[in-house]
Amino acid sequence: MVFHSYSNYAKYAWGANEHRPISKTGHSANIFGSSPLGISIIDSIDTIYLADLKEFYQKSRDWIETKFNPNVPSEVSVFEINIRLVGGFLSIYALTNDKLYLDKAELMANRLLPAFDTPTGIPHALITLSNGASKNWNWAAGGCSILSEFGTVHLEFQYLSQLTGKDIYLQKVEKIRKVLKGASENNMYYNYLNPQTGAWCQKHASLGALGDSFYEYLLKSWILSGKKDEEARSMYENAMKAAEEAMLRKTPTSNLMYFGEQRSGRLDPQMGHLTCFVGGLYVLSASSGAISLNSSAKNQMEIAQAIGKTCRESYTRTATGLGPEAFHFERTDVEAKALRDQEKYYILRPEVIETWFYLWRNTHEQIYRDWAWQAIISLEKYCRVEGGYSGIRDVYSSVVSHDDVQQNIPKTTQQTLYVPLKHRFFDLIPKEVMQIIVAIKHFSEGVVPPQFAQFCRRPLVARLIRSLVNALNEQKDQHIHLLFDAIYKQLTEKNNLTADILLYTGDSTIRRTNSIQLLRIGKKVVVGVTDGIMIENKVLAKASEPVINFMSNFWSSFDSMRPNINAYRESIGNVCSSSTIMADLNCIILADERQQDAFQVDKQRQENGLSQLAVHIVPMISADKDNQDQDKKLSLISFRQQVLNILLKSRLQSVESNLPCIINGVSIEGSINARRIENLGAGISKCDKLGHKTYKIDTDAYKKINEKFGKDIINSIDREIDRKFVDKKVFQSSDELKILTDIFWNLVLHLMQRIVEYLFKEAQRTIVLDAILLLEATKIIVPMKHGYCIYDYQKSYSMYCRIL
Numbered sequence: 001m002v003f004h005s006y007s008n009y010a011k012y013a014w015g016a017n018e019h020r021p022i023s024k025t026g027h028s029a030n031i032f033g034s035s036p037l038g039i040s041i042i043d044s045i046d047t048i049y050l051a052d053l054k055e056f057y058q059k060s061r062d063w064i065e066t067k068f069n070p071n072v073p074s075e076v077s078v079f080e081i082n083i084r085l086v087g088g089f090l091s092i093y094a095l096t097n098d099k100l101y102l103d104k105a106e107l108m109a110n111r112l113l114p115a116f117d118t119p120t121g122i123p124h125a126l127i128t129l130s131n132g133a134s135k136n137w138n139w140a141a142g143g144c145s146i147l148s149e150f151g152t153v154h155l156e157f158q159y160l161s162q163l164t165g166k167d168i169y170l171q172k173v174e175k176i177r178k179v180l181k182g183a184s185e186n187n188m189y190y191n192y193l194n195p196q197t198g199a200w201c202q203k204h205a206s207l208g209a210l211g212d213s214f215y216e217y218l219l220k221s222w223i224l225s226g227k228k229d230e231e232a233r234s235m236y237e238n239a240m241k242a243a244e245e246a247m248l249r250k251t252p253t254s255n256l257m258y259f260g261e262q263r264s265g266r267l268d269p270q271m272g273h274l275t276c277f278v279g280g281l282y283v284l285s286a287s288s289g290a291i292s293l294n295s296s297a298k299n300q301m302e303i304a305q306a307i308g309k310t311c312r313e314s315y316t317r318t319a320t321g322l323g324p325e326a327f328h329f330e331r332t333d334v335e336a337k338a339l340r341d342q343e344k345y346y347i348l349r350p351e352v353i354e355t356w357f358y359l360w361r362n363t364h365e366q367i368y369r370d371w372a373w374q375a376i377i378s379l380e381k382y383c384r385v386e387g388g389y390s391g392i393r394d395v396y397s398s399v400v401s402h403d404d405v406q407q408n409i410p411k412t413t414q415q416t417l418y419v420p421l422k423h424r425f426f427d428l429i430p431k432e433v434m435q436i437i438v439a440i441k442h443f444s445e446g447v448v449p450p451q452f453a454q455f456c457r458r459p460l461v462a463r464l465i466r467s468l469v470n471a472l473n474e475q476k477d478q479h480i481h482l483l484f485d486a487i488y489k490q491l492t493e494k495n496n497l498t499a500d501i502l503l504y505t506g507d508s509t510i511r512r513t514n515s516i517q518l519l520r521i522g523k524k525v526v527v528g529v530t531d532g533i534m535i536e537n538k539v540l541a542k543a544s545e546p547v548i549n550f551m552s553n554f555w556s557s558f559d560s561m562r563p564n565i566n567a568y569r570e571s572i573g574n575v576c577s578s579s580t581i582m583a584d585l586n587c588i589i590l591a592d593e594r595q596q597d598a599f600q601v602d603k604q605r606q607e608n609g610l611s612q613l614a615v616h617i618v619p620m621i622s623a624d625k626d627n628q629d630q631d632k633k634l635s636l637i638s639f640r641q642q643v644l645n646i647l648l649k650s651r652l653q654s655v656e657s658n659l660p661c662i663i664n665g666v667s668i669e670g671s672i673n674a675r676r677i678e679n680l681g682a683g684i685s686k687c688d689k690l691g692h693k694t695y696k697i698d699t700d701a702y703k704k705i706n707e708k709f710g711k712d713i714i715n716s717i718d719r720e721i722d723r724k725f726v727d728k729k730v731f732q733s734s735d736e737l738k739i740l741t742d743i744f745w746n747l748v749l750h751l752m753q754r755i756v757e758y759l760f761k762e763a764q765r766t767i768v769l770d771a772i773l774l775l776e777a778t779k780i781i782v783p784m785k786h787g788y789c790i791y792d793y794q795k796s797y798s799m800y801c802r803i804l
Contacts, residue, residue, distance in 0.1 A: 001376070001389075002051045008388040009040055010056060015067065016040070021388030022402055032081075033074025033129070038063060042088040042104075049095055065100055070111055073130045078115045078123055079149035081108060086156045093163075102163060109160055109169055121175035122195035123150050136195070144192040144201035150176055151189075151214030154221045154232075181235060187242040188262075189214065205262040207243055208275030215239060216281055219290055233290055240285070248303070253332040256313060257306035260329070269329040271310070273346075276323075279307035279355030283362050301362070308359050310336060311352045312371055318395040321378035322346045338396070347391035348383065580604035694747040695721050701744045708739060 005021075013019035016026025017039040028036045045060045089105035092098070114132030115123040122145050124134035136143050153176070157169035179198050180189060191210035192201035207215060218236035222229045247259045247267065259275050261268040282304035284290075286297040313336040314323040324338035325345050338344045353372050360368035382400045383389045390402040580601055602612050695701040697719055705721060706714065713725040730736045 001380075002047060003053060004384070005388045006044060006048060006053065006056055008386075010059065012387060013040070015063065019388055021385050021390045024387040031077040033072070033076040035072035035074040035129075037070065037072070037074070037076075037085070038068055039080075039084055042068075043084040045088060046091040046095055049092060061098075061100070064104060068104065070108060070129050073128060075126050075128045077149070078112050078125060078127050078134075079146075079152060081112060081127075082153050082156055086112070086160070090156060090159055090163075105156075105160060106164060106166075109157065113168070113172070116172050116175075118195040120179050120195050120198040121172065122179055122193055122198070123153070123172075123176075124195060125149055141192045141204075142194065142201035145195045147189055147191045147193065147211050147214045148209070150193070150195075151180070152217050154217045155224060158221060158224060177231070177235070181231075184235075184239075187235075187238040188246065189239060203262070203264045205243070205246065206272075206275070207247065207259045207278050208261065208272035212274050212277060215243075216277065219281065219285055219288075222290060223284075223288055227288070236285070237291055244303075249329070251329050251332070251335050254313070254335050256310045256329070256335055257303065258310050258329055258336075259307070270326055271314075271329070272326045273311075273314075273323055273349050274351055276307065276311035276314075276355055277351040279304045279311065280351075280358035282307070283355075283358035287362055304355070304359060305363075308355045308368070311355060315352065315371075315375065315378075319398040320346070320382045320392065320395045320400065321374060322382065322392070322395045323352055324395050325349075341394070344394045344396055345391060346383075346395050348379075348389060581608060581610075694744040701747055704743050705740065708743070709736075 008021060008024070009019040012024040013026030015036045015038050017028040017032040017037055018026070019040060020027050026036070028034060032039050041060045041063055045057065045064075048057045048060060085108045086105050089101045089108065093101035093105065111129050111132075112123075112127060115125075115127040115134040117134075118124065125136045125140065125145060127134040136145055140146060154173040157173045161167055161170035180193075183189075183193065183198055183200060185200075188205055189211070190200045190202065191204045191206055193199070194201055205211060215236065218232050218239065222232040222236065225232070227233070243259065246262045248257065249260060249267065249269065250257050258269070258271045259278055260270060282300045286300040286304070289297070291297055291300060311323065314327045315321055317337050318324065323346065324343050325347070326338060326343040327336050328339050329335055353375055356368040356372050359365070360372075379389065382392055383402075385402060392400040392402055394401060605612065695705055702721065705726075709726070709729055713721055713729060715722040715725075726740070730740050
């Protein structure tokens with residue numbers, strides 16, 4: 001998705017502020033002014049960096065360094081320039097520590113400063129970049145400034161002051177807050193404020209358009225301050241309590257909770273797509289401890305979940321599965337639906353998915369990721385066009401009309417979607433570790449052991465994950481060549497993916513079949529069952545329960561293994577007719593008395609040019625015979641095991657040998673799985689061994705490590721570096737660990753690259769790497785077009801995570 005949208009922007013609109021995906025042209029106008037400032041380049045560069053799109057990242061950096069020129073006579077939105085340019089530069093600086101970006105952020109903030117030169121310090125909405133002339137929007141009520149615009153400057157300016165040591169930026173936003181605090185009426189903040197007098201222009205309050213991000217920035221300013229900015233926290237708490245009293249309601253029919261809008265003391269029962277961010281805001285508030293009363297945290301989570309559900313309903317009640325710009329609640333027959341044509345459009349906004357992400361992060365309930373995945377399916381179906389992604393004019397029509405605007409997709413929606421979808425593969429990772437991986441630069445050193453914290457600091461961790469997801473998204477046939485462990489079920493559950501190779505699944509029944517057999521199970525298995533004939537005056541011999549119940553339970557349990565075993569049931573009446581022409585059929589289950597039919601079927605299939613079937617015979621006896629004296633009853637698990645074995649045998653001959661893949665989990669030499677894989681012709685390479693090679697006696701790395709850490713890490717017998725001594729001395733300190741890895745890591749990558757290049761000359765190879773290398777060797781993994789990996793990482797401090 002990221003590659004598709006950005007590559008088309010780069011191809012058709014490079015340097016322009018926005019891209020028109022239908023007409024495939026650049027567009028520089030409206031809120032960004034008439035000059036090409038490369039808004040999309042700067043706003044999306046952190047996403048491109050995290051996605052590890054190296055060429056696009058370098059192209060973007062080069063453009064910023066050589067072509068970016070804000071000295072243009074363009075009238076631009078102060079709010080938009082702040083969040084997209086100042087914020088964009090600060091974000092990529094936080095990821096890279098590249099001073100180019102910090103300098104540009106300061107440059108753009110300075111360009112905005114004249115807009116703050118008003119009697120109150122409340123900035124105007126518009127500024128001409130070349131001369132600093134500023135004014136407010138002509139359409140704004142009373143020519144006033146807008147709360148969501150001047151109230152959404154604090155984070156960037158506060159952070160810029162922290163980075164540069166210059167107080168001017170923080171002083172500007174502190175002055176805004178002082179005015180707002182004095183103007184509030186019973187902790188209510190209205191949407192329009194006069195920058196000349198500091199008085200409200202009208203009594204319209206909203207958590208959606210015109211108000212939304214002001215409340216968000218109050219909470220996040222407190223968090224950014226290390227939770228020391230008590231004024232921000234107090235203003236946030238009181239403002240949200242006032243908003244709940246004035247605007248939070250439930251519908252009588254569906255019991256949907258929503259935030260309406262307050263207009264001169266009256267509630268307008270409508271909610272905007274923008275307002276849906278509130279669910280995520282409440283989760284962040286509850287989890288960060290922003291509310292002074294302990295009992296309020298639970299209440300805030302309940303509100304967050306209710307808002308997430310309401311916004312989900314606004315999506316599901318459309319023909320496209322995408323939500324409208326605004327939806328209403330005044331009529332019971334149209335709850336959570338748009339009423340007017342101008343409300344039915346969708347412009348790729350991220351707020352709904354953002355709330356689902358926060359809810360998943362806090363609760364780890366699968367439903368929120370499922371909702372996000374369903375949204376991306378709708379995005380791909382209705383918004384993806386040849387030139388990128390376009391908004392649609394009417395979400396209630398399945399025949400979409402595109403609006404030729406690609407507004408939010410490159411940055412906000414893709415990044416917001418990426419996080420919860422990426423986390424489909426992080427089921428067991430602790431929340432505190434997840435926070436480190438998502439925001440590598442912003443974490444508490446004491447949350448996890450220092451060696452793991454140091455490891456997670458590396459930008460390559462997040463970049464690798466994103467690269468593999470991108471590669472998967474770009475693969476047209478949606479077919480994975482390798483999956484590892486029970487993660488397969490989570491990966492394939494909702495997105496129609498299948499796999500050639502499945503190694504050691506978490507399902508105990510499958511595991512007992514000898515996991516290495518599963519390496520070639522194939523895309524799809526269709527099982528023909530003659531249930532009707534089997535139960536007619538018969539019972540299952542040695543069955544532990546009546547045959548009807550037994551077969552019903554069998555298929556229920558068998559279905560529970562899907563898609564670990566991607567098998568489907570096909571009921572067959574006359575086995576000698578339909579099964580002879582079904583091309584997808586792989587296996588048939590027959591009563592023993594019909595065994596001869598199987599030979600007839602295979603003969604006919606051969607004449608029809610179809611593959612031979614695997615056959616599983618079920619012993620049957622007459623219903624009137626006593627079945628209670630059998631020595632051994634056939635359990636459901638045993639029966640399922642028998643069918644699995646026959647299915648496996650049916651597929652072993654039909655799928656080619658190992659494709660080139662990367663897998664992990666074979667870290668113990670001589671392990672059963674390692675031997676099995678080697679017997680298949682796999683090339684195995686282990687990170688630990690490569691690491692040892694890099695600091696052999698008298699190598700440069702050996703000398704540097706000896707010099708840095710002292711001779712007490714040297715084994716006195718053979719003069720080798722002793723790993724145990726290194727562990728004791730180094731792995732308790734993140735700084736020491738970084739020094740060690742900086743010495744030999746590039747050498748490890750170089751050795752691994754050579755091994756990979758050698759092994760990939762042979763078509764039938766499987767390469768096994770150890771955990772750390774999988775996360776660090778981005779340059780090695782990304783070019784491998786024939787394989788993907790599931791990473792399995794486990795250490796003594798009981799942290800377990802699975803990463804795609």
